[in-house]
Amino acid sequence: MxxxxxxxxxxxxxxxxxxxxxxxxxxxxxxxxxxxxxxxxxxxxxxxxxxxxxxxxxxxxxxxxxxxxxxxxxxxxxxxxxxxxxxxxxxxxxxxxxxxxxxxxxxxxxxxxxxxxxxxxxxxxxxxxxxxxxxxxxxxxxxQKVIKEVIVEANKNAIATEFGLSTFELSGDELTTKMGATLGETLANEPGVHNASYGPGVGLPVLRGLSGVRIRLSEDGIGAWDASSISPDHATAIEPAIAESIRVIKGPATVLHGNNAIGGTVEVNHGRIAESLNNEAFSSIIETSKELVNTHARESYIGKTRAEFGKVVFQFDGFIRTADDMSIPGVAIQEQAIEEVFGISNSDNTFATVLNTDAKSEAASLALSYVEDTFFIGVSSTAINKQYGIPPGAHTEAADSPGHSHSHPVGDNIAIQPRIRINLEQERHLLKLGGQLNIKGLESYRLTVGAIEYTHIEKENPTPGSTAINGTRFYNDVVEVKSEIDHSLFNFTSAEHNGRMGMQWVNRKFMAESEMEIGGEDFIPKTDQQSFGVFSYEQFVLNRASIELGARYEWQKLSQRQATAALLPSNLRFIHKPLTYQTYTLSSAFTFDVSNEHSLILNINSVQRAPEIQELLSLGSHLATRSYDIGLLIGANNPTPEPEKFNGFETRWEWRSDFGEMNTAVFYTEAKDFIYQKKRDINGLFDIADQQFRNACVRLEECIAVFDYTQDNVTLSGYEWQWALPPVAFLGGDFQVELFADYVRGKLPNNKNLPRIPPRRQGIILNWNNNNISSEISYSYVSKQDQAGDNETKTAAYKLLNANLNYTFHIDEANHKDIMVFLKMKNLLNEDIRKSTSFLRNFTPEPGREISLAMRFQF
Known part of the structure; x- marks a missing residue:
């Protein structure tokens, strides 16, 4: 670079x-x-x-x-x-x-x-x-075409100049083609983005090595407010299947979304509340898909209808998705890695299929809007339910005899461990209004109010077919209010100016309680959170340069309403006085057009993030993640944790010529008081049956790893590179080649490795399309991750070959009426893929070869 x-x-x-x-x-x-x-x-x-x-x-x-x-x-x-x-x-x-x-x-x-x-x-x-x-x-x-569209702004009524940094969007046919069952799977092949999977039911985006609480997930303008940031086994309630667009935002514009958008913001827009009229009395989209190869047998049905009655707009959308147990190319459990971590070698295994990975998701939404030329107001209500299983850690009590094989094809009469099932439900109620302002320097305003009720129950089936027993329950009730004004108050300067300023208020009640020893008693005690933030994002466009400035101040208060679970073996319980944090974010981006072909971009940022509830107060066993989690505040003499402090820069070079477009970014970030989960060296295992911390366990099904939330200084560095060659005429269509590579390195003091960081990746994408046909072949080589972190297992390199083929029957192009048939092919080489970002990489790989056929009707 x-x-x-x-x-x-x-x-x-x-x-x-x-x-x-x-x-x-x-x-x-x-x-x-x-x-x-x-x-x-x-x-x-x-x-x-x-x-x-x-x-x-x-x-x-x-x-x-x-x-x-x-x-x-x-x-x-x-x-x-x-x-x-x-x-x-x-x-x-x-x-x-x-x-x-x-x-x-x-x-x-x-x-x-x-x-x-x-x-x-x-x-x-x-x-x-x-x-x-x-x-x-x-x-x-x-x-000349460019594969990725550069987004002008993060919302529809957005500021009208380009972002300086790597903000991209998936929408339209491209989103349909790349759509996966989860948000992480949908974005996984974009530059700098990886998928933190936890079986086929869970997939969360990882941006430059950061995920969870450091990635802001936004749905229709406000936060997702599910439990996906609490634990890696929790799926997000955001559903990409019915999205109109998915945007990944980096740089100064992240101040518009929250102080936890350190790694970036993933914004999903469903377009339910209409902000303008399409002048179409009726429009509808129906889509169905069926998996042809892989016993996972995933099926989905999606529908969306919009009707305009004068200035009143009605919209309905919904989907249903089902999947059976996931097929894999080999065995589920890496027995050598299990022995390395747990000191146990007598685990049983399955071959070709991962049990308890079937899933079902369904959602429905209604929205009603009133739209004038200079004003809109609308409301929407959405209900979503997801049911999925956590891949089993091991089979129980199936004693090995001498010479007994550890691999069992599906159908063997072997005893399996109790199955952990998750039932996720969320209701979202939104009110949006906005319009133009006839005030000098003030362009428009927007107000978004959201009320979210989230429930998440982890259940245990002691044996297949038995009645499920409720385990840990997660509750997350949130009210969020966000107001924004677009303005041009600084147009008296020599530069063209656009900006957005606003306020954001959140009131949240969260807890995780248990009725039995699946997730431990009251895994996270009832806690209230209030936060208030003000932000400003400004853009100044000069002759050959532009400047972006972002600033945010946020106040947050956490109030613990009940004592924690007992800390073994002392049986101490903890209740803390309210904690108050004040955090600041300052970010700037300078773009300079060196010539018509070359642009240089420099981003400098200083970001602070207050600790989340689970990072402070978690205490107990969590079988879904096979971990015993201990929060920062747990302990007799633990000091009050400091907020995370990130200081970093990014340098980007953009080259545009008849050879195509090349983007090269190099970034470096220093983080002080970085919060992460670290495996214990001594007494690093917890025996669920005996309720004791141990150095080694007797039975794998009763043994889980102990993770302490801890703070340390961290450096993150890496690069992203993308070269989209110009399209050329070939066989009556346009043929285009894109090369890409990305890499991130996370380091702790003393040159130790930050755990669960994605390895180096590079690859090639070939596109060919004409008026009716679009096709894509992508090949990636992902290096081994031998810098896995203390007490973490390494992952092997793998090759990923995907392909898509779409054919569109244009019935009425002027009125956007068409039928699309598309074929999706994933992991065509049937590789055994275990991702370093997954907590369960030793227990289950990614799905094997998948081929699915889908049809979309738009009328």
Missing amino acids: LCLMILSLLTQVVQTINYHQLQLHFLQGVLVCQLAQTLASLKMLMPLLMLVYSEHFNYGMFNKFIIMKITHSEKNTIFNKTDYPRSTFIQSTFISSISISSASIKSTLGSISILFCLLLCSSFYAHKVLAESAADTASKTAT
Whole structure:
């Protein structure tokens, strides 16, 4: 990355000296620095993207192409270059010396490699033919596409200038194609985003190594207010299946959402409350999907209807999704890792299927709005229910005999451990109103009021088919009020100005209680939270630069209403006086257009976050996560925890040319008093049956790991890189290639590793589409995570191959009436994938090969 930045700056400094030659060398440097670094890790994909150099550089257009002959033999693959000027191919040794052993390439990947290579060679040949026509060249430059849409603002009535940092949106057909069963699965393949899964029923986004309480999940303008930030086994109540758009927001604009948006904000917009009229009396969308491969057998049914009666808008939406137990390519439990962590080797296992991973989700919503030209008001009510199982940690009391295999196909008569089931229910009631202001400097206003009631019950089925026993109950009742004003009060300056300021108030009542020893007694005591925040986000646009400034102040009070559970073995209980925190956020982004092709962006931020209730007061066993959690305030002499303090910067370089668009970001953050869960070294296991802390357990099903919430100083650093090559005409459509890579490193003092951080990832995406067909093939190589953290197990590298194929029947394009049939294929290589971000990675992998067929009717 540093190589790229230096080359970019040198290009601008000496651009008046032999400009075209310098640009050529700059391009060659870019190819060598980034392609050699990123694609080298893809190994078998190296021959796919050997870009060909032109004889003379002309603002990036390929005038002449090198014809590369590919000879494939049993021993190696040899690339012979012919008919090219030596002066224009200064990296000839880089190409000619490549030799890849076919023995190291799986047969499946080999065939895919040949297909990819043919597509690329054909596309670049087509590019050559088009380049010879000046008219075609101009047309192609004018209509150049970018894969990811850069969002202008975080809301519909938004500020009208671009964000400086990496904010992106999934919407329309792209969202339909990438839609997963969970929010994390939907976003998992975006740059810098990973999925923290906990079986197929749970998937939460991880942004640059941060997740949970440090990612603000927002639904239709206010917080999600479920229990997903409390524990990694809790699914979010936000449902992506009926979303109109999903946006990931970073940088200064995160101050609009809360002080816990340190890693960013994921905003899901369902568009239920109408803010404008579509002038369509009636519109509807119906979608159904069915999984064809994988005994998971996931099915979904989605419907959305909108009707306008003059200025009154009515909307209804709902969905149902079901899934059976998840199929996997091998065994569920990594027995070597279990022995390493628990000191027990006599666990039983399942093969090809993970038991108790079936799930069902359903939701329905009604909304009514009144819309004028300069004013709108609306209300909506939503009810959602999710029922899903937690993958079992082990089978119980199935004694191993000498020579007994640990792998059991599904259907063996083996005793299994009690099954943990989760039943999640949430009701959301929203009121929104907004309009334009006829006051100088004040553009518009918006008020959002939300009342949320959330209940989450963890149940235990002692044996399959038995009556479930209620365990831990989570309650989260919240009222949130948010008011915002868009303004241009600083337009008296020489810069064009837009801004948004507002206030946010939250009243929350939360607790986690138990009737039996599943999650422990009163895992989190009843606690009240009140918070009040004020914020301002400002944008100033100059001739060749722009400045973004964000500031937020937040006051928070936590009041414990009952004592904690007893801390063993002393049986002490704790009740604390109310805690008050005041936190501040300051963030700035400076964007400078060095030239028409290059932009540099610098973001500097200082963010504080107050501890959450569960981080302070958790105490007890939590079987769903197989952990015994101890909060920061638990202990006779524990001091009052400090708020987290983050100070960091991000540097981004954007390059736009006829070679496409390249974005490179490097970030570094220092966090003081960072809160995380750390496994204990001594007495790090808890025996549920004996209620004792131990160094080793006798039976795995009665043994869980002990995690202490702790604070320490942390550094987070990494990069994100994305290169979207320009689309080229190919087989009557547009063909486009995108390369990407991302990496994050989390370090504790003494060079120790922060746990549950995603590893390095790199890959390629191929897109082809025309008026009716759109298709995508994506290949990712995810490195091993051998910096897993103290007392954490490492994860192996894996390859992920996904593909999508969509066909749209345009019935009435003018009125947006069509039928789409789409085929989704995931993990086509049937890899055993265990993610370092998952608490359960030793007990269950990600799903195996999945192929599903879906239809969407829009009328």
